[in-house]
Amino acid sequence: VTSTGKAAINDCAQHALWTERATRSPMQEAQERLAQPGIISFSLGLPGTDLFPTGEFAKACGAVLEANPQALQYGPPSHELKSHIVSLMRARGVSCHERQVFLTNGAQQGLHLIISLLLDRGRQIIAENISYPGFHQIVGFYEPEVLPVSTDPKTGMDVDKVEWYLAKGMRPAFVYAIPDGHNPFGVSMSVEKRSRLLALAEYYRFVIVEDDPYGSLFYSDPPANPMRALCGHRVYYVGSFSKILAPSLRIGWLVVPDHLVPYLSIIKEACDIHVASFSQHLVAHLLNSGFLTRHVEGLRSEYRRRRNTMLAALSRQFPSDAEWESPDCGIYIWLRLPKHINATRLLDLAASQHAVAFMPGSVFCIHSEPSAASSLRLNFSYPSMARIDEGMLRLGAAVSSAEKRSTRGRAMSRGSTI
Ligand SMILES: Cc1ncc(COP(=O)(O)O)c(C=O)c1O
Numbered sequence: 001v002t003s004t005g006k007a008a009i010n011d012c013a014q015h016a017l018w019t020e021r022a023t024r025s026p027m028q029e030a031q032e033r034l035a036q037p038g039i040i041s042f043s044l045g046l047p048g049t050d051l052f053p054t055g056e057f058a059k060a061c062g063a064v065l066e067a068n069p070q071a072l073q074y075g076p077p078s079h080e081l082k083s084h085i086v087s088l089m090r091a092r093g094v095s096c097h098e099r100q101v102f103l104t105n106g107a108q109q110g111l112h113l114i115i116s117l118l119l120d121r122g123r124q125i126i127a128e129n130i131s132y133p134g135f136h137q138i139v140g141f142y143e144p145e146v147l148p149v150s151t152d153p154k155t156g157m158d159v160d161k162v163e164w165y166l167a168k169g170m171r172p173a174f175v176y177a178i179p180d181g182h183n184p185f186g187v188s189m190s191v192e193k194r195s196r197l198l199a200l201a202e203y204y205r206f207v208i209v210e211d212d213p214y215g216s217l218f219y220s221d222p223p224a225n226p227m228r229a230l231c232g233h234r235v236y237y238v239g240s241f242s243k244i245l246a247p248s249l250r251i252g253w254l255v256v257p258d259h260l261v262p263y264l265s266i267i268k269e270a271c272d273i274h275v276a277s278f279s280q281h282l283v284a285h286l287l288n289s290g291f292l293t294r295h296v297e298g299l300r301s302e303y304r305r306r307r308n309t310m311l312a313a314l315s316r317q318f319p320s321d322a323e324w325e326s327p328d329c330g331i332y333i334w335l336r337l338p339k340h341i342n343a344t345r346l347l348d349l350a351a352s353q354h355a356v357a358f359m360p361g362s363v364f365c366i367h368s369e370p371s372a373a374s375s376l377r378l379n380f381s382y383p384s385m386a387r388i389d390e391g392m393l394r395l396g397a398a399v400s401s402a403e404k405r406s407t408r409g410r411a412m413s414r415g416s417t418i
Contacts, residue, residue, distance in 0.1 A: 060286055305385060
């Protein structure tokens with residue numbers, strides 16, 4: 001919260017204690033930066049605006065309104081949409097029933113609902129220390145003890161460390177995982193690690209929250225099945241149409257054991273009554289026509305081209321001691337720069353002098369971590385290929401000037417970084 005905002009809150013005679021700890025999400029700041037004229041932004045996890053199927057949406061809106069004005073009314077979750085989700089899940093190897101599908105306003109709300117169901121204040125949870133900030137924001141309200149694990153850029157979550165905590169007697173309310181196209185690493189968890197984590201969940205009787213907004217966006221072979229495919233009762237799955245259709249629809253879903261659905265309905269009703277009726281009718285209509293399958297294939301080939309453009313630019317422009325992986329899934333590349341470059345300060349320089357922006361690694365940390373300070377996340381789904389080329393040139397120039405400043409600074413004061 002900004003200082004003016006804090007002052008305003010503090011002016012109220014009584015305000016909840018959590019407001020003392022409230023901080024503004026780095027994503028909101030990135031959103032503002034995106035609006036600055038001339039800037040090329042690799043910051044946010046946005047789908048390509050130019051790829052939204054506006055014509056299909058226009059037709060679908062007309063068809064839905066004509067066939068069913070009830071779509072604008074308060075209404076129950078769409079059974080039709082749930083059936084489509086059951087089929088989508090089947091295509092990913094997950095067998096589930098409509099009764100187990102719970103519709104939400106985006107994956108973010110799905111996470112929030114499931115977390116409020118699982119987490120009592122102060123309990124332990126296990127999560128990758130570098131992970132999706134929207135998850136950190138939600139759990140922050142419950143003040144859990146987060147037991148952090150690291151992420152291998154090639155194979156995903158450090159499952160040995162998970163086992164270590166469990167063997168030491170820790171009993172987490174859940175383990176949070178983003179197994180496909182990880183945000184921010186772009187990595188997909190190896191099959192071996194998925195099976196080991198599931199075996200641990202079974203043995204130590206904990207639940208895995210599997211957050212999967214990116215699993216359909218793969219660029220070579222389809223990724224391994226979600227963990228929910230292998231174990232129905234230990235894995236609570238979170239899905240979303242945001243990255244494969246449009247985030248403004250705010251349609252996501254959970255796949256959970258049947259007995260949790262009534263509790264989720266109670267919490268959701270208290271929050272926002274029900275899922276956006278018009279959006280769910282639109283999505284159901286687009287799924288009826290078979291459009292989504294074709295659209296996702298189109299997204300995969302365009303995002304593959306954008307990813308390749310960014311990878312080629314990285315190879316051309318970056319110092320030999322920078323490191324990155326080629327992600328097979330999702331919309332992010334995690335770039336590790338030499339240790340003496342501080343990515344937060346680099347962002348200030350890059351945005352103010354080179355008109356290019358990205359997400360500094362530290363915003364993804366639960367507990368601060370030195371390796372993240374010199375790393376950054378680049379998104380390749382939002383900018384066109386031409387803008388990726390231009391933006392990467394600018395980023396290369398920003399890193400070179402940071403290098404020069406750092407060399408000068410270190411020469412003068414030994415160890416100072418940009
Ligand atoms: C890992 C992860 N989970 C959840 C979300 C939220 O997605 P939605 O737009 O469906 O709420 C995002 C958005 O970027 C994400 O990266």
